[in-house]
Amino acid sequence: MRPRLFSFLLIVMLLTLPAAEAAMYSFVDQYGRLHFSNVPADPRYREVPGYEALRNAAVHGHYGKFIRAAAERYGLDPELIKAVIKVESSFDPAAVSEKGAMGLMQLMPATAEEMQVRAPFEAEENIMGGSRYLRKLLDLFEGDLQLGLAAYNAGPSRVLENGAIPNIPETEQYVKKVLQEYGRTRANGMARQ
Numbered sequence: 115m116r117p118r119l120f121s122f123l124l125i126v127m128l129l130t131l132p133a134a135e136a137a138m139y140s141f142v143d144q145y146g147r148l149h150f151s152n153v154p155a156d157p158r159y160r161e162v163p164g165y166e167a168l169r170n171a172a173v174h175g176h177y178g179k180f181i182r183a184a185a186e187r188y189g190l191d192p193e194l195i196k197a198v199i200k201v202e203s204s205f206d207p208a209a210v211s212e213k214g215a216m217g218l219m220q221l222m223p224a225t226a227e228e229m230q231v232r233a234p235f236e237a238e239e240n241i242m243g244g245s246r247y248l249r250k251l252l253d254l255f256e257g258d259l260q261l262g263l264a265a266y267n268a269g270p271s272r273v274l275e276n277g278a279i280p281n282i283p284e285t286e287q288y289v290k291k292v293l294q295e296y297g298r299t300r301a302n303g304m305a306r307q
Contacts, residue, residue, distance in 0.1 A: 138162045177205065177218070180238045184245035190252075194259075195245055197296035198266070201288065202244075207237050219244025263289045 139159035140150050151159060177199070178192075185192040202220040203209035215222050217240035226234045231243035248266055255261035255273070264279040265272075267288040272280045279289055 177237055177241065180241045183238075184241050187242070188245045188249035190245055190249060191296075191300075193299040194296050195241065195248070196299050197292050198244065198248065198263075199241070200295050200299075201291045207235055207240070216240070217244075219247075221247070260289055260293070263292050 138150060138152055138161070139154040140148060140162050141156065141158040141160060142148055143158075149156075149159075150162075154161075181192045181195050181199075184190070185195055199205055199218050202215075203218050205218065207218050209218070209220065210216055211220055213222070216226065216234040218237055219240050221229065221231060221234050221240060221243055223234075225247055226243060229243035229246050231239050233239050234243070248262065251265040251270060252259070252262040254270060255265065260279060261273050264285050268280050268282055268285040272282070272285075279286060
């Protein structure tokens with residue numbers, strides 16, 4: 115397969131499968147057919163070099179202008195918004211949770227309405243609404259990032275009742291995952307500067 119065609123197919127896959135895992139594997143079978151998978155079930159699969167960097171550039175480049183605009187408008191670190199999106203939906207704009215949360219930042223219907231998000235599956239509107247809501251929660255908890263994130267996951271009333279991260283395993287894990295992802299993306303951002 116020609117290198118240009120291979121690169122084109124890989125980029126198309128990256129843009130159409132935003133929820134794919136961070137690694138991609140491929141092999142060419144005895145008939146010359148190229149196989150791709152994010153789950154290397156066959157021992158012939160080998161990791162595609164540079165896939166994660168290419169995927170990140172494609173995904174973040176696609177939503178980057180919306181993330182930067184929301185960060186500027188609501189006084190948030192763009193890397194924090196990216197971390198929330200990564201944990202909430204893994205950059206899948208069509209994601210719907212079991213509880214009915216929608217889009218990239220997984221807005222519940224009532225939250226979407228409160229944040230005036232009319233099209234929750236439209237990336238720009240979802241990112242703006244989710245960022246506005248995150249800013250509201252951070253203001254409510256006087257800038258405490260852990261409490262703001264806990265409220266984003268469990269709702270502000272549960273955090274206010276406890277005065278701390280509620281003793282809900284899902285919420286505890288959520289806060290931990292977002293903070294880990296935020297630390298990772300900030301470190302990557304600093305390394306690129």
